[in-house]
Structure formats: structure tokens, C-alpha cells
Amino acid sequence: MKNCSEEKEKYIKILKPFYHEISKIDIPNKIxxxxxxxxxxxxxxxxxxxxxxxxxxxxxxxxxxxxxxxxxxxxxxxxxxxxxxxxxxxxxxxxxxxxxxxxxxxxxxxxxxxxxxxxxxxxxxxxxxxxxxxxxxxxxxxxxxxxxxxxxxxxxxxxxxxxxxxxxxxxxxxxxxxxxxxxxxxxxxxxxxxxxxxxxxxxxxxxxxxxxxxxxxxxxxxxxxxxxxxxxxxxxxxxxxxxxxIRNPFYSPDIKTNRKLGYFDCIHAPCADACPTNQDVPDYLHYTSIGEFKKAFEVILKKNPFPASLGMVCDHLCQTKCTRINYDDNILIREVKLFIAENGNEENFLTPVKENGIKVSIIGAGPSGLACAYFLRLAGFKVEIFETKNIAGGMVADAIPAFRLKAQAIQKDIERIKKLGININYGNKIDTSAFEKIQKESDYIYLATGAQKFKTLGIEGEKAKEVIDVFDFLSSVKKGNKVELGNNVIVIGGGNTAMDAARTAYRIVPGNGKVIVLYRRTKHEMPATPEEIKALVDEGIEIIELSTPEKILIKNGKVRALICSKMKLGEPDSSGRAKPIKIACSEFELPADTIIPAFGQDVDIDFIKPELLKTDASTFETQIKNVFIGGDAMRGAATIVKAVGDGRKVASQIILRSGIRFNFDPEKGNRELEYKDYIIRKSRRMKGEKVTEISLEERKNFNVVTSPLSKEQAVKESSRCLLCDDVCSVCVTVCPNRANYTYFRKPVNVDIPKAVKTDNAVNIEKSGVLKITQKYQVLNIGDFCNECGNCTTFCPTSGAPYRDKPKFYLTSKSFNEVENGFLLSKLQDKTVLLHKINNEISTLTLKNGKYIFESENVKGVFNGTDFLLTNVEFLNDNVKEYEFSQAAQMFVLFDSAKNLY
Ligand code: SF4
Ligand code: SF4
Ligand code: SF4
Missing domain, CATH: 3.20.20.70 (Aldolase class I)
Structure with a gap:
């Protein structure tokens, strides 16, 4: 605001060597x-x-x-x-x-x-x-x-x-x-x-x-x-x-995942990390975006044998972690899958490899059992399934209402699996002797019986015939049977089954009928997916929150009302949700003709002692050798995609245990993009496609509520994918101080040696390998970072980039002021990388074509080409062995940091 001609000239002089044209710019003296x-x-x-x-x-x-x-x-x-x-x-x-x-x-x-x-x-x-x-x-x-x-x-x-x-x-x-x-x-x-x-x-x-x-x-x-x-x-x-x-009342997005953040290789697609089947989402979105639907279908079927059904009813955890949430709208990953399942129809690539003579019996033909069968069959196993009912598909086929899932979708998925050559024995309820027989005839068994026993209310009046089993209700309606509910229906629970039951009841009750969902917490804590809660509320079904059933009133042998108590929310319980606490003397009465408890299911396996069903979480194996358990039978009622994911994981365990090599990973498509292309793509906001729904006036029937995407929509929506498995650099783009920096590194495997001192010699042995698999890596520049934490907010891992990535300082002065960090120093005849941990400095020096690593305890000489340890000197008598993992990390960073200085 004042005349700054002197300062102006001073800075022009400094900048001229870098910006030759600067003196031609007309900069006023009063800026x-x-x-x-x-x-x-x-x-x-x-x-x-x-x-x-x-x-x-x-x-x-x-x-x-x-x-x-x-x-x-x-x-x-x-x-x-x-x-x-x-x-x-x-x-x-x-x-x-x-x-x-x-x-x-x-x-x-x-x-x-x-x-x-x-x-x-x-x-x-x-x-x-x-x-x-x-x-x-x-x-x-x-x-x-x-x-x-x-x-x-x-x-x-x-x-x-x-x-x-x-x-x-x-x-x-x-x-x-x-x-x-x-x-x-x-x-x-x-x-x-x-x-x-x-x-x-x-x-x-x-x-x-x-x-x-x-x-x-x-x-x-x-x-x-x-x-x-x-x-x-x-x-x-x-x-x-x-x-x-407008804030979405049912959902507060949080893109952070549990994944740890380390120095290197932090790029993962959060959608794939969140998916229980680890579906290669960016790959199938990429193929869809370029119109290669068959290839997209191949990618999907590599990890997921239920594309048509899950394309309609998956709870799509992938979408809740989609990077696009922080731009505009998450990608409609599930809807694209459905489009591909309906349009990428060539399935010739699904051919089992030659039979390997190993037999696996699976108890339960629900999604988990069928998924396991699918993968094992493709890997050449002989598979036999035992199913209590007369249909396959478990609750998906029998209970999910037609307004959410088309019968053709689940049938198409089941037929594809059966076609691989899987024998399903229907109407086969397993008891102890049947199980023993199966055990004798099989090399491995997978228990995938689901969780079919619904929890009871444990209150007075619950034996009344108008208190109905939710699964029987949904199944009966799905079969087209006439079900009378009366005018007042109360569904108790907050999961997807409760939502399905309430929305089904809404379609059955007479015009003046009323359906209520009773839930002991608030709708924000409901385990049902946000879309299901929203659809229920849109359809006019009332949710009475913070209420619990106390007693069912019966009059003339029929249910007349439900007495409830009000609840309030306390501290979080073991589920992480606020614990509901009953408020004394808060009873109230709701008129009821039918009551449908739908607040959880228990596992119902009576042919194996419960203590033998205890599971090793990493292998899914029970206490009985070669008998595995997964899906709802292991974890209690959960989602379909978790059941499918467990089926694949158990198949992987069996394949591994059998010593067979079989790869479920699809070949990664070449996206032919340069780093610059990714960054441009990642800078743009693009509004997403909308799912079309039938109007609320037309919902009193069992027609599917949502319509699939058109070809144009599927291609457009897929093109919004940011291909997070190739490049992330989110922390780089969000830093207001440009303190995070993407550097390029050729993938490399660096052997980590260990030196062990004996009485008269020092032995060198291989202790591990530092694998750098990704081309793009990130470091932090300590001089620029003011620790504002913005990068932590948007990094899809559980870590903090500014803290967890290698932190470099640009000058000796700034490096000397901190307790931890890196500094690259270029001297006349050598270059030295310094690494300080809690004020203790180690160095890696490149001199005459050799790397010399020196710490307080040890000095190691490495050759300059492949970083092989050629000589070790222990500098501390008390140290008997030393592993050079820090040296290996410094070697990787040595070259990478050069461009910073
Ligand atoms: S933008 Fe694409 S790759 Fe990234 S999380 Fe979303 S779907 Fe996955
Ligand atoms: S914490 Fe540091 S690196 Fe992260 S955004 Fe803030 S200034 Fe940038
Ligand atoms: S935000 Fe940065 S640190 Fe986090 S995963 Fe992406 S590139 Fe890595």
C-alpha cells in the first residue's frame, strides 16, 4: 500500500536467475x-x-x-x-x-x-x-x-x-x-x-x-x-x-480405513480394502468406462460369484470409503456391477482346472457355501453340498423381498455356480451321524449353515400366534402366499431384515393400516444400510426410536397392544455404539395386531459340540482338523457379501492346505496414463449419476424399486473413478503448504542383511527383503509443514502422512532443530544421507561407488549397484548382532530425495 520500489527491485534481482522475463512485468510500486x-x-x-x-x-x-x-x-x-x-x-x-x-x-x-x-x-x-x-x-x-x-x-x-x-x-x-x-x-x-x-x-x-x-x-x-x-x-x-x-440424515461419511501407513507403498484403492471379497473395483470400473464389459465381468467373477444378486442388495461398504466422497458423490460401484452382471454375459472363461481328486463337503447352500464351492470347483476340487431346504441361495433366495432383489438375479448366480459341476443334496438336514459319515467321505468340510434361529423377545405374551417369525413371514410372502397382518404391525429391530419385514408389511396391510419400526437406539445407530432406512422412511413407515418392548397385551386370545419403555443413550458399549439405557416409569402403549421381532439371529448347529466350533480367526478352521466354518454360522447374522467373502477365504485356506497353486487375482489392466493424467483426473469434480426409483405412489406392490443404470450411465459413472490403486497423492494435493511430495521410484527388492558377531568372525546372513512395489511414493518436507493435519483428514489410511512418511529437512539448520528426520547433504566428493531418530544420527554415504552406513553401533560397507553388504565393523562391544533394515530404507530414499535439493 506504500511505495515499495526498493523492495521490489531487491526481489526482482533475486528472482531474475530463475525467471528471466521478470523485469518485463509491469509491477506497480504501490501494489x-x-x-x-x-x-x-x-x-x-x-x-x-x-x-x-x-x-x-x-x-x-x-x-x-x-x-x-x-x-x-x-x-x-x-x-x-x-x-x-x-x-x-x-x-x-x-x-x-x-x-x-x-x-x-x-x-x-x-x-x-x-x-x-x-x-x-x-x-x-x-x-x-x-x-x-x-x-x-x-x-x-x-x-x-x-x-x-x-x-x-x-x-x-x-x-x-x-x-x-x-x-x-x-x-x-x-x-x-x-x-x-x-x-x-x-x-x-x-x-x-x-x-x-x-x-x-x-x-x-x-x-x-x-x-x-x-x-x-x-x-x-x-x-x-x-x-x-x-x-x-x-x-x-x-x-x-x-x-x-443438505446433510444426509442417515449417513456421515468417513473415508478413513484401518489400514496402517508406513514409509513406502501406501497406494491401495479404499473401495477394494473395504470390500469383504476384495473386489478389484477400479479394474472393473476401468473396463466398463472403456466399454469392455466382458473384461469387467471377468474381473468381477474372479472374486465374486454373486454379481447379479450383490449388484442389487450388497450393503456396498466400498461406496462408503470411495475417495470421490470428498469430491462430490461416491461412485455407484454396486450399480455398475449390476449393469455388468446383466450385460457382460459371456462366461466361457469360467472353466474349472483339471480335477485334483480332493473332495470337499459343504454344509449349507447359502451364499457362503456356494461361494466356497465355486472357487474350489474352479481350482479343480470335487465339491458336494448338503442343504436342509429344497432350494439353494439361503435367505437371499428365500427371504429378501422381490422389491429389492429380482428372483432372476439370484437364480442366474446360482445356476452359474451349479454349472461348474457342483452336486447339491437338497432336503438334507444334517445330524450327528450324517456329519460323521460326511467326515469320513471328505478331505475337508466347510460349515456354512448360516444363522437361521431368530432371537426371541423374552417378554410376556410372545407366544401369541400374532407374534410371527420374521423369516417365515418374508419367505411366505416371497412364495406368493396370502398373509394377513391386520391394521397395526410392529417390527422390532434396526437391521436390514427389520427394514425388509417392515417394507413388506407396508405392502400388505390394508389402506388404513400402519407399520411401525421399534428400535432401542436412534436411527443413526441402526445397523441397516442408509438406503434401506431412507426407503423405509420415504414409504411413510414410522420409526419409533429409543424404545424397547416390555409386554404384549392379549385380549380375547389375540394380540391387542405392545407395551414399551423409553430408552436413553449412554456410553458406547462393546459394539462401539451408545448403549441404550431404560428410563424408569416411561411405559407407553402401541396398538398392535401383528408383532414381528427382527433383531438378530443365532447359529443353529446341533450336530457338533459348541466348544468344537471355536474358530481360529486367521484360518477359519474349527477345533476339528480340516473342518472350517464361516459366514453367518461363524460371525452371527451379518451381510451377504461378508458371507461370500468368507466362502472365498475358506476356499483359499483349503487350496493352500492342499498344496495347490491357484490365483484369484485378475490380470491388472493397463490404463495407459501418465502421472500428470492421474493428477488432472484427480483434480476435477464430476457429479455422479442418479439411481432411478419408482415413485412413492407406486410402491404398494412387489415390483423392484430401483432401476438398473443404462449403458450410457454405467460408462459415465465408471469414468468418474479416480483409479486409486494406481496413484493416490491425496496428501500432496490437500497440503496448503506443498509439504508432501510425490517422488518416483523404480520398484526394487533390497535384501536386508544381518551381521552376527562370533568369537572370531562376523557372519553375514539374509534377514529379510525390503520390497518396494509401487512407482509413486510420498515424503514430507519438514521445513514447509506446519502440522495442520489436513493431509491426515483426507488420507484413506489410519495414519498421518506428515508424521508417518519420511520427513526431510532442506537445510542443516532446520535439521539440527528437530529430534527426528532426514537430511541429504551433497559434499564435494560424496553425498551423505543423515537420519536422526530421537537425536541419534545414522548416515549413509555414497563415496567412490560404495555406500557406507554408520550408526552408533555399527559400520557397514555396501556395494553401489545392488546394495550387498561386503564388510561390517561393530563399533560397540556390547552389540553382538545388527540388522540393516534402517540402511535398506535409507538406500531407497537416497536416490529419491536427490531432486529435493
Ligand atoms: S474413486 Fe474408484 S478406485 Fe477410488 S475409491 Fe472410488 S471406486 Fe475405488
Ligand atoms: S500437516 Fe503438514 S503436510 Fe499435512 S497438510 Fe498440514 S502442512 Fe501439509
Ligand atoms: S494420502 Fe498420501 S500417505 Fe495417504 S495413502 Fe495417499 S499417498 Fe499415501
Missing amino acids: SDNITLSTIHGCPPSEIEKIGLYLITEKKLHTTIKLNPTLLGAEELRNILNLKLGFKTEVPDIAFEYDLKYPDALKLINSLQQAAGKNNVQFNLKLTNTLESINNKTIFTPGEKMMYMSGRSLHPISINLAKKLQNEFHGSLNISFCGGADCFNITDILNCGLSPVTVCTDILKPGGYGRLSQYLEELKNWNPITNKLEFLNSYACKVISEKAY
Whole structure:
């Protein structure tokens, strides 16, 4: 703001060797003549006015005052934030009390506008600052009472504040904008007459600053409108009900996985990590995106024999960890699978290898048993299945309602498996002697009986005939039998089976009938998938939360009502969910004609003693040798995909135990992309496709509710995949300080030697191998990192990139100031990599074509080509052996870090 010609010349001189053209740029001596004042929350209006007047009258600067969103007023703000958008964010009264009030703001604006006019400078507003709210997040220190909200939820609030102020001043205010601006709403904001626009939250998300190019593209195609105030008024109404700004009430995304983060090889697709069958999602999405549907189908069938059924009813954990969540919408991974299952139909590639003479018997023809059979049969085993019922497919075939799963889908999957040459013995209930016989005739057995016994309520009245078994109910309806439920149906439970039962009952009860779901926690703790809960609520089924059944009232031999108690949530229990605690004297009565308990199933194996069923979690083997157990029979009622995943894992165990080599991994397709292509792809936001559903008025039947994707939709949706198994670099793109750095490393195997000192010699032996399999690796530059933690928020592992990746310092000074880190030092005749751990320094020196590793305890000389240890000297008499894993890591980092310096 002052004349800076001297400083300007100084910096031009420094920069000239790097940017030769710099002196040709016309940089004014007075760089800026305007200022934005952003006061802290709670700054008194008189103070803001005084500072504003000083800047305008004394300093003659064009002045912008940044205002807080609380200016909208408590009622209007909470109405938008909590009621309309559904955020739980609590803005306390105190936040409104301390901040500038609306009448004071009008006074302030008038006063500063007048002063600006007199002084011939501009006066502007900037909307808005962050919103002060109660700290309810575990990521902040619990002692911290307040936190500051920004991003998409702030957008409708700030726009509505702009509308209010602009209407007050008949559209005459100059307002710049910074509330949740992104590449999708930038042209709308400008059409509202709000400019300039500043962007923060959006570019601190994966893709980062690279996304600014998308803003420019949007602006290139922008058609400015003339009546800006009119547009602002209509846009302010529209944003309040736009899906992009509304919180999903059933689901709070969290992309972090349990995967550990180490120095190297951190790239994994989070979708595949989350999938119980480890489905190679990016591969099948890639093939779908280029129209190679058969190849996509091959990839899917390598790990998952139920593509048609799981394409419809999988609980899709993959989608809950999809990297795209932090951009726009998760990819519809499940729907693409269904499209492929219906359109990638050539299955000639599914041919079992030559029979190996080993027999496996499987008890239970549900998804887990069939999956195990499928993989074993492909690997050449003889497989025989024993099934109690007269159909295969377990509860999937027998109980999942037709409005969720087409009968043809499960039949298609089952037929494909049977065609491989698997014998299923139907109507075969296994008892002790039958089991002993099977044991004698088989090399291995897989117990995949499922969990078929429903838990009972344990309350008075539950023996009444109107208290019905949920599985019998679903099965009977599915078979097309007529089932009478009466007018009032209560389903007890919060899992997918309860949702299925309630939605089935809704389709059966008469027009004036009512279906209620009773659940002891709140819907946020329900184990059912968010889509199922949403569908249930959409269909008008009431969920009574925090309630537990106490007693069933019977009148004239028939169920009349259910007495319930209210619950409250306590501390988390072993499931990690808040424990429901009964509230004394809180009973209430619900009218009921039919009650359907659906809150869990037990395992029902009576032909083996329970103590023998105890399982080794890593092998799935029971206490009986070569007898394995998995799926619901092992873990209790869980999801179909977990059962399928267990089936494959047990098949792998049996294959391994039999000494047979069989690979389930599909060949990885070549995506023919350069690193730059990935980074450009990863910088762009792209809205996802929508699943079409039949209207709510047409739901009183058993037609499938959702429609499959069209070919165009499937290709478009798959093209949004960020191919997270090839390149991640999320931590690099989200770092505001450019402190994380992707470097390229040729995959390499470095032997880790161990030196063992004997009385008269030092022996060198191989202790392990440091395998570097990935081309792209990440390191952190300590000098730039201020430990803000943004990279940790978005890294899909459980780790923190800035802490867990090798941390390099760029100067001896900065390296000397820390206790841990790396420094590469290039001297005249040698290059040295220093590694400090708790202030103890080890070095790796490259001199005359040899690497010399030195630590406090040992000195080792390695040859320069393949890092083989050729000579060892122990420097500490007390140390008798030394493993050179640190040296191997330093060798890998040595070359990689060179470009940093
Ligand atoms: S973007 Fe693609 S690879 Fe990445 S998590 Fe989502 S589906 Fe998987
Ligand atoms: S913690 Fe460090 S590396 Fe991570 S985003 Fe912040 S500054 Fe960047
Ligand atoms: S965010 Fe960074 S550290 Fe985390 S997995 Fe991706 S590349 Fe690795």
C-alpha cells in the first residue's frame, strides 16, 4: 500500500536467475490500494466502525469489511442450518450475543458508505466469516469449547445473508463472497452479483489447487445475467433445498480405513480394502468406462460369484470409503456391477482346472457355501453340498423381498455356480451321524449353515400366534402366499431384515393400516444400510426410536397392544455404539395386531459340540482338523457379501492346505496414463449419476424399486473413478503448504542383511527383503509443514502422512532443530544421507561407488549397484548382532530425495 520500489527491485534481482522475463512485468510500486478487514468473533460494532473509518478517511483505502454469518439472526440461521439443511451443528446463543447485530450492521454500513463517498474510495462488504459453533467433533481437543464451520453448509446461509442485505440496500451494495464457493456454484454466485469470490474449503480437499482450472472452464462458458438482485432472490430460495447442501440424515461419511501407513507403498484403492471379497473395483470400473464389459465381468467373477444378486442388495461398504466422497458423490460401484452382471454375459472363461481328486463337503447352500464351492470347483476340487431346504441361495433366495432383489438375479448366480459341476443334496438336514459319515467321505468340510434361529423377545405374551417369525413371514410372502397382518404391525429391530419385514408389511396391510419400526437406539445407530432406512422412511413407515418392548397385551386370545419403555443413550458399549439405557416409569402403549421381532439371529448347529466350533480367526478352521466354518454360522447374522467373502477365504485356506497353486487375482489392466493424467483426473469434480426409483405412489406392490443404470450411465459413472490403486497423492494435493511430495521410484527388492558377531568372525546372513512395489511414493518436507493435519483428514489410511512418511529437512539448520528426520547433504566428493531418530544420527554415504552406513553401533560397507553388504565393523562391544533394515530404507530414499535439493 506504500511505495515499495526498493523492495521490489531487491526481489526482482533475486528472482531474475530463475525467471528471466521478470523485469518485463509491469509491477506497480504501490501494489494495492484496498484492504479487507476481518475482525475476530465478538468484536464490538463501534470498534469495527472506528477501524473502518480510519482506513477510509486516514488511509484513503478502498475498504471491505468481512461480516459474520450470525448477522442473519438466530432464528433464520438455525432454520436454514438445522431444519432445512439438517445439520446437527449447534450455534449457541452466545455466538449471536457477541457478534454484530443486524440493526448495528445497517448503521455501520450506512456510516462507512457515507465516509467512503466523501473520500472518493469504495466501501464493500465480504460475506462471510466462519460460523462459530459448539465443538462436537472428536478431532478437536475436548477442552476446546468452540469450533468454526466453513464449506458447503455455510453457502446457503451466506447467500441468504447477502440476499437480506442486498434487498435492504436495493441491490446497491458491493459484496464479495467466500461462503462455500466451489466449481459448481461459482457462476451462480457471480450471477447473484457477488464478486470477487474467494475459495478455500474446496481447494483444501483432494484435488486441491489443481481444481482452479475447472473454475476457469466454468467461467469460460458462463453467460452473465443482467438482473442480479432478482437472481440472488431466487437462488437464495433454491440453495436451501438443494441436495448438494443438505446433510444426509442417515449417513456421515468417513473415508478413513484401518489400514496402517508406513514409509513406502501406501497406494491401495479404499473401495477394494473395504470390500469383504476384495473386489478389484477400479479394474472393473476401468473396463466398463472403456466399454469392455466382458473384461469387467471377468474381473468381477474372479472374486465374486454373486454379481447379479450383490449388484442389487450388497450393503456396498466400498461406496462408503470411495475417495470421490470428498469430491462430490461416491461412485455407484454396486450399480455398475449390476449393469455388468446383466450385460457382460459371456462366461466361457469360467472353466474349472483339471480335477485334483480332493473332495470337499459343504454344509449349507447359502451364499457362503456356494461361494466356497465355486472357487474350489474352479481350482479343480470335487465339491458336494448338503442343504436342509429344497432350494439353494439361503435367505437371499428365500427371504429378501422381490422389491429389492429380482428372483432372476439370484437364480442366474446360482445356476452359474451349479454349472461348474457342483452336486447339491437338497432336503438334507444334517445330524450327528450324517456329519460323521460326511467326515469320513471328505478331505475337508466347510460349515456354512448360516444363522437361521431368530432371537426371541423374552417378554410376556410372545407366544401369541400374532407374534410371527420374521423369516417365515418374508419367505411366505416371497412364495406368493396370502398373509394377513391386520391394521397395526410392529417390527422390532434396526437391521436390514427389520427394514425388509417392515417394507413388506407396508405392502400388505390394508389402506388404513400402519407399520411401525421399534428400535432401542436412534436411527443413526441402526445397523441397516442408509438406503434401506431412507426407503423405509420415504414409504411413510414410522420409526419409533429409543424404545424397547416390555409386554404384549392379549385380549380375547389375540394380540391387542405392545407395551414399551423409553430408552436413553449412554456410553458406547462393546459394539462401539451408545448403549441404550431404560428410563424408569416411561411405559407407553402401541396398538398392535401383528408383532414381528427382527433383531438378530443365532447359529443353529446341533450336530457338533459348541466348544468344537471355536474358530481360529486367521484360518477359519474349527477345533476339528480340516473342518472350517464361516459366514453367518461363524460371525452371527451379518451381510451377504461378508458371507461370500468368507466362502472365498475358506476356499483359499483349503487350496493352500492342499498344496495347490491357484490365483484369484485378475490380470491388472493397463490404463495407459501418465502421472500428470492421474493428477488432472484427480483434480476435477464430476457429479455422479442418479439411481432411478419408482415413485412413492407406486410402491404398494412387489415390483423392484430401483432401476438398473443404462449403458450410457454405467460408462459415465465408471469414468468418474479416480483409479486409486494406481496413484493416490491425496496428501500432496490437500497440503496448503506443498509439504508432501510425490517422488518416483523404480520398484526394487533390497535384501536386508544381518551381521552376527562370533568369537572370531562376523557372519553375514539374509534377514529379510525390503520390497518396494509401487512407482509413486510420498515424503514430507519438514521445513514447509506446519502440522495442520489436513493431509491426515483426507488420507484413506489410519495414519498421518506428515508424521508417518519420511520427513526431510532442506537445510542443516532446520535439521539440527528437530529430534527426528532426514537430511541429504551433497559434499564435494560424496553425498551423505543423515537420519536422526530421537537425536541419534545414522548416515549413509555414497563415496567412490560404495555406500557406507554408520550408526552408533555399527559400520557397514555396501556395494553401489545392488546394495550387498561386503564388510561390517561393530563399533560397540556390547552389540553382538545388527540388522540393516534402517540402511535398506535409507538406500531407497537416497536416490529419491536427490531432486529435493
Ligand atoms: S474413486 Fe474408484 S478406485 Fe477410488 S475409491 Fe472410488 S471406486 Fe475405488
Ligand atoms: S500437516 Fe503438514 S503436510 Fe499435512 S497438510 Fe498440514 S502442512 Fe501439509
Ligand atoms: S494420502 Fe498420501 S500417505 Fe495417504 S495413502 Fe495417499 S499417498 Fe499415501
